[in-house]
Amino acid sequence: MTANGEAPRTVSKSAADDQQSTATSVDDGSLGSSRVADPVIESRDLDVYYGDDQALDGIDMTIPERQVTALIGPSGCGKSTFLRSINRMNDLIDIARVDGELSFHGKNVYDEDVDPVALRRKIGMVFQKPNPFPKSIFDNVAYGLRVQDQDENVEQQVRTALERAALLEEVEDQLDSSGLDLSGGQQQRLCIARAIAPDPEVILMDEPASALDPVATSKIEDLVEELAEEYTVVIVTHNMQQAARISDKTAVFLTGGHLVEFDDTDKIFENPESDRVEDYITGKFG
Amino acid sequence: MSTPPTTDDSGFEFDESAVRRKRRLGKLFLGLCGTATLVGIVALVALLVDVVVEAWGWLTWEFLTYPPSQIVEHYDPSNYGDLPTGPGGLYPAIVGSIYLIVLTAIFTLFLGVGAAIYLEEYAPDNRLTRFIEANITNLAGVPSIVYGLLGLAVFVRALQTGASLIAGALTLTLLILPIVIVQSQESLRAVPDSMRQASYGTGATKWQTIRNVVLPEAVPGIMTGIILSLSRAIGETAPILMVGAATTMFTPPELTDPTGPFSAMPMQIFEWAKLPDGDFQHVAAAGIVVLLTVLLLMNAVAIYIRNAYDPRG
Ligand SMILES: Nc1ncnc2c1ncn2[C@@H]1O[C@H](COP(=O)(O)OP(=O)(O)OP(=O)(O)O)[C@@H](O)[C@H]1O
Ligand SMILES: [Mg+2]
Numbered sequence: 001m002t003a004n005g006e007a008p009r010t011v012s013k014s015a016a017d018d019q020q021s022t023a024t025s026v027d028d029g030s031l032g033s034s035r036v037a038d039p040v041i042e043s044r045d046l047d048v049y050y051g052d053d054q055a056l057d058g059i060d061m062t063i064p065e066r067q068v069t070a071l072i073g074p075s076g077c078g079k080s081t082f083l084r085s086i087n088r089m090n091d092l093i094d095i096a097r098v099d100g101e102l103s104f105h106g107k108n109v110y111d112e113d114v115d116p117v118a119l120r121r122k123i124g125m126v127f128q129k130p131n132p133f134p135k136s137i138f139d140n141v142a143y144g145l146r147v148q149d150q151d152e153n154v155e156q157q158v159r160t161a162l163e164r165a166a167l168l169e170e171v172e173d174q175l176d177s178s179g180l181d182l183s184g185g186q187q188q189r190l191c192i193a194r195a196i197a198p199d200p201e202v203i204l205m206d207e208p209a210s211a212l213d214p215v216a217t218s219k220i221e222d223l224v225e226e227l228a229e230e231y232t233v234v235i236v237t238h239n240m241q242q243a244a245r246i247s248d249k250t251a252v253f254l255t256g257g258h259l260v261e262f263d264d265t266d267k268i269f270e271n272p273e274s275d276r277v278e279d280y281i282t283g284k285f286g
Numbered sequence: 287m288s289t290p291p292t293t294d295d296s297g298f299e300f301d302e303s304a305v306r307r308k309r310r311l312g313k314l315f316l317g318l319c320g321t322a323t324l325v326g327i328v329a330l331v332a333l334l335v336d337v338v339v340e341a342w343g344w345l346t347w348e349f350l351t352y353p354p355s356q357i358v359e360h361y362d363p364s365n366y367g368d369l370p371t372g373p374g375g376l377y378p379a380i381v382g383s384i385y386l387i388v389l390t391a392i393f394t395l396f397l398g399v400g401a402a403i404y405l406e407e408y409a410p411d412n413r414l415t416r417f418i419e420a421n422i423t424n425l426a427g428v429p430s431i432v433y434g435l436l437g438l439a440v441f442v443r444a445l446q447t448g449a450s451l452i453a454g455a456l457t458l459t460l461l462i463l464p465i466v467i468v469q470s471q472e473s474l475r476a477v478p479d480s481m482r483q484a485s486y487g488t489g490a491t492k493w494q495t496i497r498n499v500v501l502p503e504a505v506p507g508i509m510t511g512i513i514l515s516l517s518r519a520i521g522e523t524a525p526i527l528m529v530g531a532a533t534t535m536f537t538p539p540e541l542t543d544p545t546g547p548f549s550a551m552p553m554q555i556f557e558w559a560k561l562p563d564g565d566f567q568h569v570a571a572a573g574i575v576v577l578l579t580v581l582l583l584m585n586a587v588a589i590y591i592r593n594a595y596d597p598r599g
Pocket of ligand 2: 079081206236
């Protein structure tokens with residue numbers, strides 16, 4: 001039902017036009033305010049199916065290093081699916097099938113010789129609902145270190161991760177108590193600490209703040225911006241303001257699993273190419 | 287709105303009588319359920335009281351620590367003083383039952399939990415798997431004597447174990463395996479998927495996920511299932527009767543020689559109960575009290591484990 005053939009799909013380099021009336025969707029425009037960053041993750045014509053249903057249709061996207069890339073779009077448009085296809089968490093869903101290419105540092109992660117476990121050690125993940133293990137705070141954060149055999153100096157690494165996740169101060173003297181006894185917001189920061197403890201390169205976050213109150217949310221947002229100094233962050237959010245505030249790049253997915261527009265966040269929010277994106281962002285539908 | 291004008295009062299009264307009728311129905315149902323519960327409890331208590339009264343005075347320390355005797359007077363505490371052979375008791379059968387349960391527990395733990403982990407975590411979800419799972423559930427309903435016959439044919443005859451401790455333990459293992467597998471599978475299934483995802487997302491392998499996240503969460507349920515099944519197995523008579531457990535043994539079996547003969551509490555109790563002398567009913571009752579005590583203790587352990595290892599406190 002959509003005329004997706006004409007939806008401008010800006011791929012690879014950022015194409016922040018200085019001439020806002022230019023209707024082209026070429027990718028050789030002059031670089032705007034954004035700094036040039038190496039691509040870490042590139043998706044080429046990526047399709048994902050659940051059984052016979054197609055959830056993603058021909059996604060082309062280049063995710064730059066050490067920046068925050070936000071994925072927005074209405075419910076069911078495939079944001080989580082895309083996120084999970086980056087670290088092959090879709091492998092855990094029996095009926096999921098992936099076509100096309102998704103490369104990490106130029107290597108297609110769906111190649112035969114890629115071990116998804118090794119991949120996930122480079123690409124950590126934080127989920128929508130905080131899901132700490134029913135273990136102590138310490139053991140939660142140490143979990144990744146232990147399963148990845150990085151068990152030298154675990155104590156120090158755990159503290160560093162908690163510190164970076166802005167949680168250390170609050171839990172410093174209860175590291176042995178259960179992670180389940182923390183508040184929702186603290187649990188989510190615990191999960192972030194768990195994800196960053198083994199020092200991955202990329203952190204995927206699927207609506208990490210959607211279950212949290214505004215104060216906890218703003219803590220997570222600050223944290224995400226800080227994390228982007230060291231990590232590449234890809235974050236799904238339903239909150240436009242959040243995407244606008246914290247991300248460098250924004251990808252707008254619309255119903256049917258199409259990536260309608262992908263560009264610098266400023267450009268998407270101030271001057272999107274597609275009317276449908278504008279409608280979505282301004283809340284005319286969604 | 288457009289409803290005919292009825293006063294609030296009349297509407298209210300109408301409602302109330304309807305509620306009252308429903309409430310009477312509810313009370314009736316409550317009464318029925320209460321009676322059903324009561325019948326069960328009364329029957330159980332009557333049974334227990336009867337057995338304990340029968341056993342009263344016959345259940346002594348000597349009863350627990352001496353081998354059985356053919357002569358009923360040997361069991362009577364008032365005769366203990368002038369017996370050349372020593373008092374009669376249940377000792378070899380108690381030891382036999384304990385060894386039987388220990389061996390059964392070891393076999394069940396490995397086979398039952400192993401099968402459950404395979405079926406729940408590894409096996410592809412296809413028609414064969416579903417067929418196998420359905421049949422495991424069916425096996426749980428097969429009468430225990432059938433397992434006894436199977437044990438007789440497979441272990442005693444084909445594998446030449448003889449009427450031995452190991453044959454009895456393997457037969458009891460077969461008997462409770464379906465229940466243990468189903469129960470363990472349910473415990474594994476109850477572990478939230480978000481836990482598994484958290485583990486995989488942190489770069490854990492499948493085995494690391496099972497070992498560190500899934501099993502610890504499932505252990506209380508699995509252990510409860512195993513212990514409750516074992517407490518069923520310890521009271522089973524038919525299967526070990528079929529594989530040829532001795533009705534009376536004067537020495538306890540050796541754990542170092544699992545191919546030797548053995549007896550077990552239910553066998554010995556059955557034997558006593560068959561004897562014509564009326565006083566043997568007291569001896570049998572004393573045996574039943576011992577068996578029930580062991581059974582209740584095992585259930586208590588199961589409850590304790592369920593509470594103590596619940597990671598959510
Ligand atoms: N495990 C699954 N099995 C089958 N279909 C699925 C599964 N997960 C997602 N889908 C389908 O794929 C499509 C995209 O789902 P996805 O979860 O990626 O959307 P989303 O953009 O993350 O939505 P939301 O904002 O509500 O989280 C939906 O139509 C959904 O029904
Ligand atoms: Mg989602």
